[in-house]
Amino acid sequence: MKLSAFLAAEQKAVVERWFxxxxxxxxxxxxxxxxxxxxxxxxPVGFRLRTGLNEIFQELLQPQxxxxxxxxxxxxxxxxxxxDFSPSKAVGFLLLLKPIxxxxxxxxxxxxxxxxxxxxxxxxxxxxxxxxxxxYSDSREQLYRIRIKELKNSIPRIYRDATVRTCTGSLxxx
Amino acid sequence: MxxxxxxxxxxxxxxxVPATQWQDTPVSLKPGFWSYPSKPKSMEALGLPYPRxxxxxxxxxxxxxNWQEIILEGLRExxxxxxxxxxxxDICVRCGACADKCHxxxxxxxxxNMPVLRAELLRSVYRKDxxxxxxxxxxxxxxxxLTTDVIKEWxxxxxxxSECRRCSLYCPYGIDTAEITxxxxxxxxxxxxxxxxxxxxxxxxxxxxxxxxxxxxxxVDMFDFYLDDIEDLTGIRPEPTFNRKGAEVLVIVxxxxxxxxxxxxxxMGILMLLHEIGLDYTWSTYASEGGNFGxxxxxxxxxxxxxxxxxxxxxxxxxxxxGGECGHMWRVIHQYMDTMNGPADFLEVPVSPIxxxxxxHAASTKMVHIAEFTADLIKxxxxxxxxxxNDHYKVTFHDSCNPARSMGLLDEPRYILKNVCNHFYEMPExxxxxxxxxxxxxxxxxxxxxxxxxxxxxxxxxxAVKHVQEKYGVxxxxxxxxxxxxxxxxxxxxxxxxxxxxxxxxxxxxxxxxTGEKERESDLRGQPLPAKGEDDHV
Numbered sequence: 082m083k084l085s086a087f088l089a090a091e092q093k094a095v096v097e098r099w100f101x102x103x104x105x106x107x108x109x110x111x112x113x114x115x116x117x118x119x120x121x122x123x124x125p126v127g128f129r130l131r132t133g134l135n136e137i138f139q140e141l142l143q144p145q146x147x148x149x150x151x152x153x154x155x156x157x158x159x160x161x162x163x164x165d166f167s168p169s170k171a172v173g174f175l176l177l178l179k180p181i182x183x184x185x186x187x188x189x190x191x192x193x194x195x196x197x198x199x200x201x202x203x204x205x206x207x208x209x210x211x212x213x214x215x216x217y218s219d220s221r222e223q224l225y226r227i228r229i230k231e232l233k234n235s236i237p238r239i240y241r242d243a244t245v246r247t248c249t250g251s252l253x254x255x
Numbered sequence: 256m257x258x259x260x261x262x263x264x265x266x267x268x269x270x271x272v273p274a275t276q277w278q279d280t281p282v283s284l285k286p287g288f289w290s291y292p293s294k295p296k297s298m299e300a301l302g303l304p305y306p307r308x309x310x311x312x313x314x315x316x317x318x319x320x321n322w323q324e325i326i327l328e329g330l331r332e333x334x335x336x337x338x339x340x341x342x343x344x345d346i347c348v349r350c351g352a353c354a355d356k357c358h359x360x361x362x363x364x365x366x367x368n369m370p371v372l373r374a375e376l377l378r379s380v381y382r383k384d385x386x387x388x389x390x391x392x393x394x395x396x397x398x399x400x401l402t403t404d405v406i407k408e409w410x411x412x413x414x415x416x417s418e419c420r421r422c423s424l425y426c427p428y429g430i431d432t433a434e435i436t437x438x439x440x441x442x443x444x445x446x447x448x449x450x451x452x453x454x455x456x457x458x459x460x461x462x463x464x465x466x467x468x469x470x471x472x473x474x475v476d477m478f479d480f481y482l483d484d485i486e487d488l489t490g491i492r493p494e495p496t497f498n499r500k501g502a503e504v505l506v507i508v509x510x511x512x513x514x515x516x517x518x519x520x521x522x523m524g525i526l527m528l529l530h531e532i533g534l535d536y537t538w539s540t541y542a543s544e545g546g547n548f549g550x551x552x553x554x555x556x557x558x559x560x561x562x563x564x565x566x567x568x569x570x571x572x573x574x575x576x577x578g579g580e581c582g583h584m585w586r587v588i589h590q591y592m593d594t595m596n597g598p599a600d601f602l603e604v605p606v607s608p609i610x611x612x613x614x615x616h617a618a619s620t621k622m623v624h625i626a627e628f629t630a631d632l633i634k635x636x637x638x639x640x641x642x643x644x645n646d647h648y649k650v651t652f653h654d655s656c657n658p659a660r661s662m663g664l665l666d667e668p669r670y671i672l673k674n675v676c677n678h679f680y681e682m683p684e685x686x687x688x689x690x691x692x693x694x695x696x697x698x699x700x701x702x703x704x705x706x707x708x709x710x711x712x713x714x715x716x717x718x719a720v721k722h723v724q725e726k727y728g729v730x731x732x733x734x735x736x737x738x739x740x741x742x743x744x745x746x747x748x749x750x751x752x753x754x755x756x757x758x759x760x761x762x763x764x765x766x767x768x769x770t771g772e773k774e775r776e777s778d779l780r781g782q783p784l785p786a787k788g789e790d791d792h793v
Binding site for chain 2: 107108110111114115118120121122123124125126129159160163164165220223224227228230231232234235
């Protein structure tokens with residue numbers, strides 16, 4: 082697990098570069114705002130992005146991806162599912178980590194750390210990307226479910242109840 | 256064999272500034288981010304110009320031939336009529352203080368959702384045709400021609416502003432960007448560009464008195480259902496009257512409380528409270544809507560709809576009006592009514608017959624917010640409350656934009672909540688009171704087809720709710736606005752599952768100990784009441 086130890090030591094710099102790469106998905110003015118505003122309530126997208134990427138990166142360093150990765154993944158994919166992204170762009174931010182870490186590996190530790198470890202690390206990124214796609218799809222489906230629920234609720238409750246009453250023939254069960 | 260691009264090629268990082276300036280980048284109209292246009296029949300009912308079938312997705316919006324002339328003439332008229340507009344057009348120094356304060360910008364990252372840039376959509380046209388510098392120097396001073404692309408951009412972005420006025424709070428010059436959106440929409444209306452959620456609601460309200468177009472007998476039927484529920488729950492059946500001449504008070508609530516959950520539980524709470532204190536009041540089946548979507552259409556339409564409440568108060572001969580938990584109704588009352596239809600000299604300065612409190616601040620409009628009225632009752636110990644009946648809730652409060660920023664109603668709802676609930680928690684300071692974040696669906700942007708936009712815009716609010724959910728276990732978001740009550744459940748479903756939404760008076764109804772009531776087994780929603788001393792089961 083030499084690669085994990087190496088990447089853990091480089092975490093701050095790697096995640097910062099990853100964060101910057103993800104910001105390039107946004108217009109220049111917005112990237113500046115997402116980067117600079119540190120208050121989590123004034124800038125929920127930037128805050129969640131920064132903390133989320135850190136949490137995801139930490140999980141990627143483990144030999145086995147655990148359930149813990151779902152929380153930051155869901156938070157980020159919910160945001161990207163309602164922003165102006167195609168599905169591939171919405172989940173693709175995870176793959177942006179590959180060239181950043183690969184460059185480090187080539188530059189600094191190619192000789193010390195066997196390529197198999199690198200392959201395993203990249204395979205984990207691939208797996209998390211697939212998980213992210215599931216979360217993206219869930220979020221989109223949730224949006225449609227919410228739309229349907231809202232449409233149903235637009236019929237006043239008493240009419241819905243009245244229909245149920247008529248259909249069941251029971252006036253007392255509401 | 257085709258070459259398959261590598262993932263990193265597909266995700267090529269592009270640090271370059273876009274090739275075109277914002278003025279030259281046409282808007283990309285995407286479904287999910289615009290509302291359906293108005294139905295021609297609703298426009299005809301109101302006498303609005305150029306009713307037609309069209310869609311934002313079409314290339315041709317079927318604009319009238321002389322649409323530019325109509326818009327520019329309309330702008331000229333309004334610059335003359337509204338001195339504030341002229342000032343707002345001229346004094347912005349583009350300092351950017353407002354830029355990152357808009358919930359739509361925070362959630363979407365789209366720079367044209369920055370209030371300053373949204374206003375610039377209109378200012379750029381103003382400069383071109385109404386300023387000497389713009390006429391002479393054009394682009395150099397930020398002026399641009401009014402083209403079809405520009406008008407499409409106006410439609411897209413002026414219907415992506417909820418007129419919440421959070422940005423204006425931070426403007427050192429006090430520019431009210433909501434008023435710029437209002438004028439933008441008013442101009443769009445001149446060439447028949449408006450959205451159905453607003454115009455059909457206005458048409459219904461104009462015709463029958465409420466947004467859903469429910470007629471008097473239907474309205475009374477609805478109340479009967481709620482009275483049945485109250486009787487089942489408490490053993491007491493309030494006996495409200497309708498259109499009763501000579502009552503002391505006319506009560507007007509937003510129709511969301513009458514027709515849509517969870518607002519309906521709020522109405523039950525109000526019916527119970529007014530019965531318990533024995534107020535001499537009546538409902539109107541004609542002024543059966545507090546909401547005023549005219550505010551989102553034009554000043555003239557706002558005035559038309561507001562007038563019906565006062566006409567009905569005059570017809571019934573009441574002394575004053577008690578208004579329910581509504582958002583923009585209160586902006587209209589507090590900021591526009593007095594000079595539009597007021598002063599309401601035929602009414603009396605509101606005095607609570609229960610406590611004797613004289614509501615001086617309503618001396619001209621003669622209309623009191625029910626949160627003020629109820630807080631006053633509690634302050635004078637006029638009602639008996641058992642807050643433990645709300646112990647299954649850990650409550651936070653969302654300051655609805657208009658009551659908070661347009662009338663400063665900040666402490667009354669909190670005072671009520673602290674008296675009717677044992678578990679109340681505030682959200683972080685920069686997300687409440689005057690700085691409150693919008694629900695993301697105000698000013699007619701409530702339609703389901705706009706869901707992605709609503710979820711983006713509601714993210715900052717939901718983010719703060721999530722914080723108190725994780726920190727304190729909050730499971731109920733209370734508010735004092737019917738639009739909030741209608742849209743926040745969807746927002747919570749998406750961002751903060753497990754948090755329900757309720758009006759403040761639903762919680763009052765739960766806690767209210769009514770004279771002669773039977774022992775309550777459930778709350779207004781029919782959920783079992785928490786057993787005494789067991790308040791953490793949720």
